[in-house]
Amino acid sequence: MSQARNHRIGGASRERLLIVCPGRGTYNAAEWGTLNRLAGGREWLARFDALRDEAGMPTLTELDGETPFRQSLHGRGEHASALIYACAWADLLAIDRERYEVVAVTGNSMGWYIALAAAGALGPDEALHLIGTMGLRMQESLAGGQVIYPWVDEGWRPDWALRRELLALIESTHGREGAELHLSIDLGGMLVFGGNETGLARLTELLPARERFPLRLHQHAAFHTPLQEGVKRAARRELASLPLRAPEVPMIDGRGHVWTPWSTDPERLWNYTLGEQLVAPYDFTAAIRVGVREFAPDRIVIPGPGATLGGATAQALVQLGWKDLDDKAAFQRLQAEEPRLVCMGIAEQREWLLAREPMPSLSA
Incomplete structure (x- = not known):
């Protein structure tokens, strides 16, 4: 690796990391117990629990350990969002900063709120308040829902004609017979649609069946x-005094816009968020595209829980041709040779970021 690209501390180079924070849908039955395993007994988790208790909500320690997993409970916005944030926060704190330099932070959907904490625009307790508040408000309204559908083939090769056809369904459906339908998230090789029940039902009728798709996301609003x-x-109204800085x-936000330490206006950041x-x-x-092109990371790191965001991130990298990737097989070969996309929800990959022994050097 070119030493000029690396920040050096005490004569040792640090690898450059792009952090990609996870959103809703990443804490499920398989992830139950993760938080207590990674952070049980930590002071910050006790503080999070105290704040939740003061707000009249079950603590994260209870939800992740004492209370058996139930999708109807753990999947609720005010619980799922906080659990995901706490798991991600445990992973972020565990990264060896003597060996790794975080050069930029982004996230998917709710992951934007986690990114605010990861980048220092909010303190950890302030971010918990934001995430808990937004999760509760979303849960209380549950306005509409989301359906996800892929537009790449099984090898993750883009099918641009299919993408255009899928986006055209929004225009042909929205506003007809009470249907509301919108693009919600451009998620790597998938499109996430948001709409009311009429719009989503009509969309589901029009989409051809493909493996498990179209997939309705449980307890997700539009x-x-x-x-x-x-x-x-x-x-x-409720978060008027949120102390963003x-x-x-x-x-990198959900438009691909970069908020820098030297140019960010906190009021504008509040207005966007x-x-x-x-x-x-x-x-x-777009956030991934800007992250890899503008900040040239050596590795891309997705904190846990789980690893479901890894596929969408990898698909975005294939579309960009990053490291000469052109399909799923090429990505798998790269990962086997020298992993560049690290999902901390996978135990063996998480260990790579904690190890004190130097990793094999990257090729230039």
Whole structure:
């Protein structure tokens, strides 16, 4: 690896990391117990628990250990969001900063709120308040829902004609016979649609069956669409004093816009976080594109829980031709030779970021 690209501390180079924070849907039955295993007894988790208890909600320690997993309970916005954040926070704190330099932070959907904490634009307790508040407001309204559908083939090769056809379904469906349908998230090789029940039912009828798709996401509202206008108004009132500040490292939002430590206006950041971000499509693919092109990371790291965001991130990298990737097989070969995409929800990959022994050097 070119030493010029690496920051050096005490004569030792640090690898450059792009952090990609996970969103909803990453804490499921298989992840139950993760938080207590990684952070049980930690002071910050006890503080999170105390804040939850003060708010009249079950603690994260209880949800992750004492209370058997039930999707109807653990999947609720105010619980799922906080559990995901706490698991991700445990992973972020575990990264060896003597060996790794975080050069930028982004996330998918709710992962934007985690990114605010990861980049230092919010303190950890403040981020818990934001995440808990937004999760509760979304759960209370549950305005609309989401359906996900792939537009790449089984080898992750883009089918641009199919993508155009899928996007055209929004225009042909929205506004007809009471249907509301919007693009919610541009998620690597998948499109996430948000809409009301009429719009989603009509969409599901039109989409050809493909393995497990179209897939309705459980307990998900129509995030990042105009159906969240009510949530936006409530959140702006309730979180008017949210103490956002300039980040310590650059953040990439759901438009691909970069918020830097030296140019961020906290008021504009508040307006985006509790404004456009809630009611306009979230372009996760653009965030990844900007992250790899503008910050040239050596590795891309996805904190846990789980590893479901890994596929979408890898698909975005294939679309970009990053490291000459052109399909799923090429990505798998790269990972086998020298993993560049590290999912901390996979135990053996998490260990790579904790190990003190030097990893094999990357090729230039």
